[in-house]
Amino acid sequence: MTAKTSPEQPLPIRSVLQMVAQWIGKLGTVWAEGQITELSSRGGTVFLTLRDPVANVSARVTCPRGVYEATVPRPVDGARVVVLIKPDFWVNRGSFAFTALEMRPVGVGELLARLERLRQVIVAEGLANAERKRRLPFLPGTIGLICGRDSAAERDVLENARRRWPAVRFKVEPVAVQGPYAVGEVTEALRKFDADGEVEVIVIARGGGSLEDLLPFSDESLVRAVVACRTPVVSAIGHEQDSPLLDLVADVRASTPTDAAKKVVPDVGEQLTLVRQLRDRGRRVVTGRLDREESWLAAVRSRPSLADPVREVERRAEQAEALRDRARRSLSSSLDRAEDSLEHLRARLVALSPAATLERGYAIVQHPAGDVVRRAADLAPGQPLTVRFADDRVPVVVSEPPAS
Known part of the structure; x- marks a missing residue:
């Protein structure tokens, strides 16, 4: 592949293909794992496609009949195998393929070990946590059902759901539920329903089967597609004893398709x-x-108060009258006592008043200024005075000096 070429000095295509074949031939052999699909044979050669169990990738493989028949048990469509392959480039056709030199089936024990390792990864990433899972709506308007075409699982879900709630609506997407195309078809149907605004719940249903039959529902790509769904997903795979990894990440796990109908529809x-x-x-x-x-x-x-409200008013009126009479008596008594006290004070005042003395015939002699004359020696002839009687007064003048 290091030959120098130019538009003026091109290489023939046969030379180019021979150089490609030589380069590919140097790559050597490698052990690869995959799932067998499109198995066929012609003459002494078996042709098959080796599909990656996770990604949508496959490669053509030619296997000598002796190598194929020496594999025990003999592989069939859908079987998972480990193959020793070497790349080959067919110059005459310009095509690439792998040649199988040895083939070994993947045993159940090895499958279980791989599933357990994947289970631990899922748990470690928190994809199986209950906090991540969503609750199902009480009565979904439309349910998306992913199942095999004309399968018993489809009949179980539809019949039981409609028996429980006759008005329930379904959108059914038939897919392959085992074999090499199962993962791709189920994942595509899942994404289709998740993008459909009418679908409120997605049910993935399949009847029972062997470990190999249920392997697509433990595929990592399908598991992560369920995790990425915005719509709640119900897993109803197999029977009660079956536990694919899809059950771990689904929002609700149903033991059977019939149980799924009971969980989704009231x-x-x-x-x-x-x-x-x-x-x-x-x-x-x-x-x-x-x-x-x-x-x-x-x-x-x-x-x-409510049985005879008039009686209560009368009772209150009686109380008011009694209080009024009491007040009147109290006021009258107070007035009487005050009047007696006033009469007593007036009598004392009259007794002590100079006017009372005047009433008895006495008179008071006063200077013009009003001062009382107490001694005759204080007077002088010609000095004006006033003599006050009880009812009136008279002015007088001293005519003689007082006698000693």
Whole structure:
């Protein structure tokens, strides 16, 4: 492949193909694992396609009949094998293929060990955690069903679901549920339903089978496709004892397709019974509340204030009259006592008043300024004075000096 060429000095295509064949022939042999598909034979050669179990990749392999027949048990379509292959380039046809030099079937024990390793990876990544899983809607409008074409699993899901809720709607996507095309078809149907806005739940259903038959539902690419789904996924693969890895990551795991129908769709009879029970319970609660309120109202109405409201008014009026009479008596008594006290004070005042003395015939002599004359020696002839009597007064003048 290191020959120098140019538009003026090209190589013949046979030389190019021979150089490619020589380069590929130097690659040697390698052990490879895959799943057999498109198995056929012509003459002394067996032709098959070796498909990758995870990715959508395959390669053509030619196997001498002796090598194929020496493999025990003899491989069939869908079997997983480990093959010692070497690359070959056919110059005459310009095609590439692998030649099988030795073939060994992958045993059940080895498959189980690989599945266990993948299970541990899934658990370690948290893909099986309950917190990640979503709840199913109570009554999905449309259910997407992925199953085999005209399979018993399809009949079980549809019949049981419609028996429980006759109005339920399904969109069915028939796919291969075993063999080399199962993973690709199931994954494609899963993505189709997940992109459909009407589908609220996706059910992946398959009947029972051997470990090899159920291997597609433990495929890592399918498992991760389920994890990436935004729509809740129900896994209903095989029977109760079957446990493909799809069960770990699905939002709900059903033991059988019939169980999937029961988990996804509520029973109309059970719901009607529940509604009736709740209605009866609500009626009892409301009736009890009304009875309690009626008893309370009757007790309130039986109280004197409400039973005979006029009597209460009369009683209050009697209390008001009694208080008024009491106030009147108290005020009258207070006035009487005050009047007696006033009369007593007036009598004392009259007794002590100079006017009373004047009433008895006495008089008071006063200077013009009002000062009382207490001694005659204080007077002088010609000095004006006033003589005050009880009812009036008279002015006088001192005519003589007072006698000693």
